[in-house]
Amino acid sequence: MTPTPAKRALPPKESSLPKTADQILKKFPEHGETLCMKGLILTHMGKREEGLELVKKGVRLDLTSHIVWHVFGLIQKGEKNYEEALKSYTQALRFDKENMNILRDAAHLQTQLRLYDGLIDTRFLLLKLRPNLRQNWIGLALAYHLNGNLAEAKTVLEQYERSLKNVPDYDPEQSDLLLYHVRILEDMGELAEALTFLDVNAKSRSIVDRIAVMETRARILSKQGTRADAEQAWRALIQCNPDNTSYYHGLFRSKDIDLGDVKNADRSETLLLLRDLSVQNPRTITPKRLELMVASVEGFKSLANDYILCGLKKGIPSLFADLKPLYLDTQKRAITEELVDGHRRTLEEGFLPHESSGNVAENQDSDVPTTYLWTLYFLAQHFSHTGQHSRALSLLSTAISHTPTLPELYTLKGRILKRLGDYYKASLAVNEARLLDGQDRFLNTKAAKYKLRAGLIEEASDIFGLFTKKDAISPGADLEEMQSLLYLTEEGNAYRRQGKLHHALKKYHAVRKVFEEFEDDQFDFHGYSLRKFTINIYLNLLSWEDRLWSHPAYIHSAISASQIYVQVSDNPSLTGAILSTGKKSASDEYDKTISCPAGLSTEEEKKAKKKAKKAQQKQEELKKAATAALTNEDKTLDPTPQRDEDPDGIKLLTNPDPLERAWKLLSPLLRLSISNIEVWISIYDVAVRRGKYLQAIRALNYAKGLDASHPELHVRCLHFRKLYESLPSSSLASAGTVISIALEALITEKMTLEAYNAQYLQRHSASARAALGAARGLQILNSPRDEIEGVVFGTLNPQVDLPLKVSPCWRFEPVCELSAIHRPRLMCGHS
């Protein structure tokens, strides 16, 4: 032990008496540990700034005390600043090597930061200090496991299990631990050992989760290749739960049959067995649905007839969604159409079609009207799916005059109109569905989402507000707190389409915040899961967290926001234009024409302002109430929710370094090998503008691996080649050769950029997207305007495939400026 420094030691009176920190500090104002304690208490009382100041001062005054560092670490941890917190804990441990609390906290931080080498050391020390604590053993095993050392994890578990005495029967904690042991053995490939271990512990009832035992058994037997036993195990599972499709897949895998891709030779045997299972489990439709998947075209018709009729008579709304995957086989699609349209005709004559098995149901005539209705609904979905939207709409209008009270009819109508590009009428249709049942939150959310798609942001908010907390600042604020990704992305997109880029950024950043919270939320589980022995599910949680940022909602928001930042960085005057008019300007007229009826915008503005003012008032009130409640309440170490300094996202938009912000959004995606090509295009766009050429070209090469002919990639390739040629070689320094090698891998053709672009256009002449890519290529190459326009208008040729979704690409700037006359033509496309 180091001797206690003079200025830390307090006279016995002060250290033994329960004096308050203030009283001590009166006598010893320079006492670091007491200052820190006072700071910690203040922070707990909500006086964050003041508390932090004191703690920092305390640390400065007593750099060798473990207490001051521990307190500092606690505060940093509360701020979710895990890196810095771990540094403070490491300092604290230097002066008090065996402090259990600090060690445990440090372990949690190391897990959060995925620093598994350090975690093993910490866990090892904890176990050495307290081998009688069960969780210390599991902690060490987990640390080895997370670091990829399964063998060590296994050894630790074995030692632990040997040391156990008097485990109570039916202990769920012990049960999960044993299952974890099996999992390690299975992952190590020691299947025989895993199976024996599982069987012994299942028999002794030490593992209490019967389904987990059965599933694990079946899985291991299948991996082992012991067919008869595996088959037995899967059959037992099907008996338990005949609705679980994966059990059927398991059963057939044990017979070397892949249900998703059955070979002709195996087909009749497979169908026979499925039929058997269906007879054995008459209450499930799962094997019947699998039969449809496996059946050859010849056998499909009668199976499908029974299956579909059963669904139509029962009135299963999801029948089409259930069958849609079968449409990958176009013959099955055609047969389905023929069958259902046949039913429609039979029903129109007033009869109920019957199943092929021939049992004509007696007295079911009364079912005719609803069966007919569901048949129309199915057919409308079918025809919309196959692109015959007007036929679908006419079927729907028949259905609506038949039974105008079924909400599904209106939501489908909305969806079809949306597919046709009429977002406004689509929103009316879905709202009609909502009015039929005000209690249905699904309909409510759909209706509001369609309003957002149509640009009716205010109206959407009112609809959302029917279900959100009444005391929230606004419906949106409540939905943000509830982490509704749908709301945040859709409203962000709606603002973006209207050119209110600051509002859009605000929403996209709110999405990021949600994911940051998801990431922070795991912290508590590092301790909790060990205490409660929920190990298996905890491991699943960790691997989910590792892939967290690849969530589609995050990817979408990150890309959208960085596109805005790039736009602002390329054209800084944009921000002024957006903010000075207070409304659109960055967007072109195209969006506005579809999004809101003309003449509405100024009124909308006024309404929005009024609403904002009201929201502000409400926020002030809430804040007052919060501070009032704060005085005698422990606010813990989480920073108190601060007032939003930038409710409209103006600070985000006017940020002096937009590219840095964009990069911060994109960087979590870099190491996740994401297969969405737009991610890599965005990474390129930001990296190249930040002068990170190596990063930029690597992104392009990655994108090339995903889709070499993607139009966005084509444009970037041209862009980079042109840029590279213009760069003075000195600016690249040592990276120059690496870049030029990467560039050669990217564009292998030895030709001029003009020829390269022309070749691209020629190769993909039937695709409108590709043509637009080539047009932008021409733009980059400074080609004459009429040449660019020629390519753009070329997409209107009947032989070019022009999907509706391409239409936003018509925001093609030179065309919009020059050829206003043509724009109506462009907007109609040839749909």
Added chain:
Amino acid sequence: MTSTKKSTSSKVTFTSLTPNNLGTVRKLNSVLFPIKYSEKFYSEILLPEVEDFCKLIYYNDIPIGTICCRIETKDDANHLYLLTMGILAPYRSLGMGSYSMDVILQAAAAHTKPKINRIYLHVQVSNDGAKRFYERHGFKENGIDESYYKKIKPSGAWILEREIQPSHSEPN
């Protein structure tokens, strides 16, 4: 036809009216009746005292009809007045109207606070089918109101009525 009736009734359910499903009532009224009903109508059918007599009729879980009454008090007697009753066209002749009528008549007979003495309604004089339907359910014609309908022709309406016998013995 008893079996049909039985299978029908097992598929028919009734739901009380709430502000949330009122949209469905509006939708049904708009296609079933030639009259646009006032907001007063819609607020009255939501009153708690008429809950037993104002229903949405579901068939196989789809709303296909509605029946709405109000309670009128005259000279210490309580009358149930049938405001609207309708089933969507494709679902008629399946016994649902009769079944719904029976349900309402039973509810009226069982009602105690207040006790219901009589149920009555108007039927447009051209609508013989409707008149026969109510007569099958024990209603009798009690005069004609010649100028009942203001906006549609013919403007006359039969007044049909039926006594209600309490289904339970009153404590003496």
